[in-house]
Structures are given as structure tokens and as C-alpha cells.
Amino acid sequence: MPQVDRIAEPWGTRTPYGPGDTWPVRVDSFLEQGLAEHDVDRWVPSATILHSNGDALDIAVKDGRIAGVRGRAGDRVNRGRLGPKDLYGWQAGQSPDRLRRPLIREHGRLVETDWDTAMDRVAGRARELLAEQGPSAIGFYTTGQLFLEEYYTLALIAHGGIGTNHVDGNTRLCTATAAAALKESFGCDGQPGSYTDVDHADVIALYGHNMAETQSVLWSRVLDRLAGPNPPRLVCVDPRETAVARAAAVHLANRPGTNVPLMNGLLHEIIANGWIDERYIREHTVGFGELRERVRDFPAEEAARLCDVPVDDLREAARIIGTADRLLSTVLQGFYQSHQATAAAVQVNNIHLVRGMLGRPGCGVLQMNGQPSAQNTRECGADGDLPGFRNWSNDDHVRDLARVWNVDPLVIPHYAPPTHVMQMLRYAEEGSLRFLYVTGTNPAVSLPELARVRSILEQERLFLVVQDIFPSETALMADVVLPAATWGEKTGTLTNADRTVHLSDKAVDPPGEARPDLDILLDLARRLELTDKDGAPLVKWHDAEGAFEAWKECSRGRPCDYSGLTYELLRGGGVQWPCDARNPDGTERLYADGRFRSAPGDCEDFGHDLVTGAPLSDTEYRALNPGGRAIIKAAEYLPAHEEAGGEHPFWLITGRTVYHFHTRTKTARVPQLQRAAPEPWVELSPADARRLGLAEGDLVEVATSRGAVRARLRVTGMRDGVVFLPFHYGYWDRPGGHRPEDERSGRAANELTTTDWDPVSKQPLFKTAAARVTLVERGAGGPSAAPTTAAARPAGTGVPATTGGPQALAGESGQEPGAGRVSGRVREGGAA
Amino acid sequence: MKLDLVVRELHRSENELRQVLLRMSERHKADHETYHVARDLARWCADHVRDLAEIGRAYGLDLDPSPSGDHGPVDRLREKAAEWLGRRPEPALLLLADLRHLYRVASGVSLDWELLAQAAQGARQAELLALAQRCHPQTLRQARWANARLKESATQALVS
Numbered sequence: 001m002p003q004v005d006r007i008a009e010p011w012g013t014r015t016p017y018g019p020g021d022t023w024p025v026r027v028d029s030f031l032e033q034g035l036a037e038h039d040v041d042r043w044v045p046s047a048t049i050l051h052s053n054g055d056a057l058d059i060a061v062k063d064g065r066i067a068g069v070r071g072r073a074g075d076r077v078n079r080g081r082l083g084p085k086d087l088y089g090w091q092a093g094q095s096p097d098r099l100r101r102p103l104i105r106e107h108g109r110l111v112e113t114d115w116d117t118a119m120d121r122v123a124g125r126a127r128e129l130l131a132e133q134g135p136s137a138i139g140f141y142t143t144g145q146l147f148l149e150e151y152y153t154l155a156l157i158a159h160g161g162i163g164t165n166h167v168d169g170n171t172r173l174c175t176a177t178a179a180a181a182l183k184e185s186f187g188c189d190g191q192p193g194s195y196t197d198v199d200h201a202d203v204i205a206l207y208g209h210n211m212a213e214t215q216s217v218l219w220s221r222v223l224d225r226l227a228g229p230n231p232p233r234l235v236c237v238d239p240r241e242t243a244v245a246r247a248a249a250v251h252l253a254n255r256p257g258t259n260v261p262l263m264n265g266l267l268h269e270i271i272a273n274g275w276i277d278e279r280y281i282r283e284h285t286v287g288f289g290e291l292r293e294r295v296r297d298f299p300a301e302e303a304a305r306l307c308d309v310p311v312d313d314l315r316e317a318a319r320i321i322g323t324a325d326r327l328l329s330t331v332l333q334g335f336y337q338s339h340q341a342t343a344a345a346v347q348v349n350n351i352h353l354v355r356g357m358l359g360r361p362g363c364g365v366l367q368m369n370g371q372p373s374a375q376n377t378r379e380c381g382a383d384g385d386l387p388g389f390r391n392w393s394n395d396d397h398v399r400d401l402a403r404v405w406n407v408d409p410l411v412i413p414h415y416a417p418p419t420h421v422m423q424m425l426r427y428a429e430e431g432s433l434r435f436l437y438v439t440g441t442n443p444a445v446s447l448p449e450l451a452r453v454r455s456i457l458e459q460e461r462l463f464l465v466v467q468d469i470f471p472s473e474t475a476l477m478a479d480v481v482l483p484a485a486t487w488g489e490k491t492g493t494l495t496n497a498d499r500t501v502h503l504s505d506k507a508v509d510p511p512g513e514a515r516p517d518l519d520i521l522l523d524l525a526r527r528l529e530l531t532d533k534d535g536a537p538l539v540k541w542h543d544a545e546g547a548f549e550a551w552k553e554c555s556r557g558r559p560c561d562y563s564g565l566t567y568e569l570l571r572g573g574g575v576q577w578p579c580d581a582r583n584p585d586g587t588e589r590l591y592a593d594g595r596f597r598s599a600p601g602d603c604e605d606f607g608h609d610l611v612t613g614a615p616l617s618d619t620e621y622r623a624l625n626p627g628g629r630a631i632i633k634a635a636e637y638l639p640a641h642e643e644a645g646g647e648h649p650f651w652l653i654t655g656r657t658v659y660h661f662h663t664r665t666k667t668a669r670v671p672q673l674q675r676a677a678p679e680p681w682v683e684l685s686p687a688d689a690r691r692l693g694l695a696e697g698d699l700v701e702v703a704t705s706r707g708a709v710r711a712r713l714r715v716t717g718m719r720d721g722v723v724f725l726p727f728h729y730g731y732w733d734r735p736g737g738h739r740p741e742d743e744r745s746g747r748a749a750n751e752l753t754t755t756d757w758d759p760v761s762k763q764p765l766f767k768t769a770a771a772r773v774t775l776v777e778r779g780a781g782g783p784s785a786a787p788t789t790a791a792a793r794p795a796g797t798g799v800p801a802t803t804g805g806p807q808a809l810a811g812e813s814g815q816e817p818g819a820g821r822v823s824g825r826v827r828e829g830g831a832a
Numbered sequence: 833m834k835l836d837l838v839v840r841e842l843h844r845s846e847n848e849l850r851q852v853l854l855r856m857s858e859r860h861k862a863d864h865e866t867y868h869v870a871r872d873l874a875r876w877c878a879d880h881v882r883d884l885a886e887i888g889r890a891y892g893l894d895l896d897p898s899p900s901g902d903h904g905p906v907d908r909l910r911e912k913a914a915e916w917l918g919r920r921p922e923p924a925l926l927l928l929a930d931l932r933h934l935y936r937v938a939s940g941v942s943l944d945w946e947l948l949a950q951a952a953q954g955a956r957q958a959e960l961l962a963l964a965q966r967c968h969p970q971t972l973r974q975a976r977w978a979n980a981r982l983k984e985s986a987t988q989a990l991v992s
Contacts, residue, residue, distance in 0.1 A: 432992035
């Protein structure tokens, strides 16, 4: 079998294909040194969990241990491929510093204890606070990395049992704007497009989406189209010279904070040139008149001036998008974590609505996710929304949920929108939120303005519970730490960014006394003695499959309908929801008939004012008269809240590398990945570096009014005036533990970011902060440790290429007979 | 014709609304959404003040096109908030009081725009009517924001 260093080649070898063809199979695998495929005891079906792509794989089990992974050839999502994080990442589970026993804080120190003691302390404190203050004292902050069954159980406990409105997931940081934009435009969450749209598209527009590093297997699919006959043309919007930007026909590196004028400029050109589908607009949308009026203020010259991009590039991008026959658009953090996030993301939907390009092969929108099960966080209500995309301001929906749960509708909080995490922190800061239960995430590194976050989480009066697999920065501040099982050690389902549901079966036992998150939550519900309105236990299931069956009932008839799925069916490969009696094989694309889930009695949300964030009322929404049509919403431009200039002349943006995930809790414990990107770095453009007298490898300080970070400089093809920092790095592997040990040791990008969020999606802004860059110490001649393979590629010469060496050699082969059957559930594009 | 009176009153009340928004933003700097959105919305008032001053010339008025720095209403607001809260120091309750006040001021401005639109129609003043049609929706959005934030913030502030 051919061996490829997948650190040096993150996207592997090309398998070119043409428009409308089936993406060829390429099976990627990586096994423990010395182990051959025929030595493996068992192969257990699962999917990838270090990004949102949902690539299907089999876990290799040898002597009761996980010993490797192999992509599933038959799966519609990846056709056998795996990204570098997936190939090597499984090794993290075996790391010796896994949490194995519960910890409780005694005399200021965390000490080991047994499960009973730890859980009694958690349930005891919750009960005290419920008696003293009520549900408003209790908050839950979860993740995009658990399984559907765990989120649904959590949502039931929090919303139906305790009755708190304070529930959110860290999906707030990655995918809240995707959900918000879909609700604003289509009345309901739910990804319109499909990954197979890549197979058909003649134009792919990527808005703030560094797909090459965030969904590396999907990028392989694009690269294979680019290498084949009649390749698509790419339009890239990104201030960095990413791998996507290098492959694009047009690259718009607009000034940070100007996504709305950019989109308005593109829409202006598209409408002015008549590249619109008037019939589609008439029959399937409302609100076009307002959009036409709004974008009148944004002729190409004006938009280009506001965005500081060449006007010819803007026109050319509009022409490519406007004259596409099959247009696929994808959107991610460059829009979601930037100023006017929802307003900008909605304009991408608008392009598809005015061009009538939805629901057909190659014509799709992918409002992407960041994490493997972010979609489940949203649909199960673990992000605070009501489960099943029910509308909290529709009393019928609340009554229906109360029926499913057999509780009084009054128990389910629906007096106001759910409390998002930044607001929960504010309540904790004020002292009215006194119990925060964090599952599978690390806010002490991932939230903005870390000095503030630490000061809130460290308060004595806040009881902090952390359920995780490693002693993260957040765990080190907790009152109780609960050791959890991870991927491969528990069973559950996860749904990717194109609605494909995969089952991840348990392959091995968790270490020590660690337990699946689901079991811990069930234990909590038992200890809190949560009951339904008849006095029976509120949570009526005892295992993952029981939770899944209950969720099927909860989702029945809603847009995310799982009622046609079973674990057995999913063992054969991924299936896209909705999957019900009418669509037993799942549904490739939503809105193929131009009918949207926007009727007032059906929709998930009545929408918002895109500038103020104020929710529309039922009456205001009815006045739009959507009734099954999509809603075109225009947006005015507002300047960013923090502008570069004066003392802080640079725009700071943060982002990721292809080798790490989230706050590195797993990926830093994987030798191949850690070596590829061992420490943070700073990126500046060649012109800025020259102006400041800085060179590759110099130690520099990046500072904002909130804090300072030091790292070595990488000079890249970045837009002038912008400074970039990766957000993955924190302190657990430094002497400080959960914080910088002194003012010279800051390295988490979020020491610098601002506490500000999009008023609609409540997603924090990580892409608009004003910073200054200064020299700390000249480099010793060597380069920074930034990887050279993707966006951090050096602008100059002399930097050795990032490689993984013999330890990173992974298998790569063509069709493997019997390596997972080709799913017959895909109507076109994916079926062999 | 008393159009000048209405324009002058609006010019004053838009200035007042802007002050209320800015003062509110200042007072609730730790409540980040309030802080940022209130400042965004104050821009609309500044735009309206400028446009009113410009159109006012046609009605014999000499109004200042730049927004005023008058702090009078803010003092009144502080008093009112203190009154309503019984001098309790909690910022969450202060926020409710301020939002309530903002809603009332914005609603007043909205009524003024209605008066102006009615008068402009009666007097067939197309430009004045167009101004009202452009600005009034923004005033309504300001009021709706205050209402929505009040609704969102009330429960936690009042039941905790």
C-alpha cells in the first residue's frame, strides 16, 4: 500500500474527477507502528470528531486498545479519506494524563475522590441553590463534541427538569451564526446544501472559510475537482493568503469588519446586471424590494472603497458568481466571528435566493459548522434553543414539547430567548448565576478577553463543575471535576455540517473510573430526583440507544426528522436527515421544491432586526407574509466597534491550523500533530514586517487594551495592516497551568480579544480587535515554528518545509473490497 | 403653518434620545451588548439631527447640524432610575430602569415623527415626508430594541 506523510501533505494524493462524476474512492489509514490490517482484532464503525466534516471511519481494536483508524470507502461524505487530525488524533485517548477519577476541591486544592462523593456534591449544591434562588441560579455550558444522545438528555434535564433558561454550547463560538443566518432566511435551521454539490458546481465561493484547514477532506474533494476536467472556478474572501486563496480565480482580501459592504457590493452588481431569477424571486421569496433599495447605496466603486479591495476584483467576483450555472457557497468563521456576522452571512443566502440557486445538484449553500456534533447541539436544544427546531415564542411548539416530555408547559422556560454563554458570564459576574456545569469545553482558553473570563470563573461564589477527559485550564479552576469517556469509549450519533448522521460505536473501555457523558448526566438526573408531571422519572432512558429512540419521537414531523433512522441502519453508513417514512433513504438537499419551513406556525424563529438584534414578534413576522417562502433580508453597514488606528494600528484576527483542534487538549497530546505546530506564532505581511524592521523568527509582542501575547514571527502573504494569531494555545502545558505565569508569558490569543458579539447570533467577535506589534527580541536566525503547508506558508525562502517524518507515514489506497459497503442511500452523486 | 415647530421639537427630541443612548451605553459598559448596540443606535440619532437641521433651513430654522452635548436629560434619567429602584445599587435593576426610560423617550420621538409625517402630508411637503419615511422606521427599531432588551433582562434581574 502506498505510504504518504500526511503532515507534509495534509490533503493526500489527488484523485481527479469531472463535473457530475462520482468522487473516486481513496482509503486512508494509520495503524500503530508494526501493526498490519490483518492483525486487527475488530473494526468498529465511527466518524471523525476533530472538525465538522463527519468523515466515516472504522476504529481498529487490538487487544482491547484502539490501535488505529481507516476511512470507510463506502461513505458518502469522505469516500475513504481522512484528514491528518483524524489519522493521528486517536492516540490522545491513551495519553497517561487522562482524568481517571473524580476530583473535588478541598481547602483550595483538587483532590481525588469517588463518584458518589463528587456527584453528591454537585447535586447537593444544585438543590441548595434551587431551594434558595430557583432555576435562575443554574447554568449549563456544553460543547459541539459530545453525541446527540448526550445533548438531548442535557436539554431535557436543564429545560424540562430544572427549568433554567441558561443553556448554551461552545457552538456559540463556532456555528451560532450559521444557525441564525439559516433561521433568518429560511425560517428554520437546517443546511440547504450537500457535500455532493462540490461534484456538480461550476463556481464555488468560499466566504471567510479556510476550508483547506477546517474541513480538510472536503477540500480534498475540491482539489480533486480542480485537478479534473472542466474544473470549477473559486472565489475566496479572506484577509489571509490561505490555500483556498491560492487556488481561487479571484481572492478578495477585504479590510476586517467590512463583510456587509462587500456582500452588498456583490449583490449590487448581480442585481444591476440582471443576473437574477425573477420567477424564483416572485414565487419563492419575500423582501426582494427592500434588498434592491438597500444595495443601491453600494455600487462597486463604493463597496470596493469601504472594503479596500481593487474594484476590478470585486466586479470580476460578482461576474463569476452572477454568471455561474451551478453555484455552491460556503461560509465560516471569517464571517461568523466578524463584525455584523449574521447580517453578512444572510447576504450569502440572498445571493442564492435572487439567483434561484438552491436545492439542485451543484446549487447549494453550506453555512458550515466548526465541531463534529455542533449540528446536534443545535437540533437537540443544548445551545439553549428548544429541541427539534421548535420556536420558543410559539406557545403551540412549547405545548408540543411539554407533551413529548410529559411536563407542564410552564416548566419549560420560554419567556425570553435562551441565555447565551457571554450573558451567562455576565450573570455570574453580577452574582445571580451561581452554578455553572461545563461539559467538554474549555472556556478559560476559548472565550474572548481571558483575564475577565478567569476572574469570573475563579469567583468563590460560583460553583463550577467541569466534565472533561483532561485536566484543562477550566478544570483547574473547578470545584468538581468529573472524568468522562471519549470517542471510541462510548456509543452515540453525530451529525455533520451537511446533515449526515453517523453512528459511533464503543470500541474500548474508558480508562480508570471515567464514564460516558451520558451516564454522568443520567446519574445527575437521578440524584436531583427530576420527575415528569405524573411523578415518574423525567428521563426515561438508560442508555444511548434509548436516548436516540426518544429523540426520534421528539424530532418526528420537525425539519430535523430522525424518525426513519435506527442504529442498525446507521451501521451501514451515514444518512442525511430528514429521514422519515416519506424519505426512508434520507434527503440529499433541502428546499428542492422551493418550499421553506417559514410558515408562522411552523418556523423555528420569527427573525430579528439584523442591526439591533431585537426579535420580531409573531405579528411582525406575519406581516412579512412568508408562508413557505424564503425571507430576503437586507442589511445596512455599520463601522466596526473597534477600529485599528493610533496606538493600535493593526487589525488582529485569530484562527486555526490544520493540525490542531479547539484548545489542543487532544491534538497537543499527539506527537505527529504537536510537532507540526508546537507553539503559537504571529503572522504579518512582508510590507508590515519591513516597515517595523521585523524578520521571520523574531520574538514579537502583540498587544491590545486587554492584554499581550508573545510569539515568534512568520512573514506570510497576509493582507497589509492585519496581524494573525492561532487560537489553540493555552497554559496547561506551561508552568502557569491555567493562566500566564507572568506578564511576559501570555500565549492564548484570547488574552487580546474583545468582549463583543453579534447582536443576532450572539457569536463573539474574534476578527475585529485593534492591536500593536512590537519587537521583543531578535530571532537567532531560525524561523518560527509555524507550519509551512497551508495559510502560514512563509512569504520568503529559507524556511524548511513542515514534515512528519517516518512516524507520520499513513496508508493511502484505491477501492478496498469489503472495506465498508457503498451506501445505497444516496440518490445521486455518491452511489457507486 | 407650524411645521417649523415640529421640526424644531424633533431636532430637540432626537438630540435627547441620542444622549439617553450614549449615557446608557456609558452606565452599562460592563453589559457589553447594551454598551455596543446603544452606541450604534446613537449614530442614527446623529444622522437624523443632521438631516433635520438641513431641512429646517427651508422653514426658517437655524438648527445645529451636529448633535448636542447637553446632559440635562441624563440627570433626569438618573433621578428617575433612583426613584424607581428605591436606591438599590444592583446594576441589573438599573439596566431595567434605563431600558424602560429609553423605551419611553424613543416612543416619544416616534410620535414626533408621526406628527411630522401627518403635517408634511397635509402641507404637501414631499421632502419633509420623505425624511419622515426614512427616519421614522429607525426610531421604531430603537424603541423595539429597548423593549426586547427589557424583556430579555427582566426575568433574571427580578427573580434572582
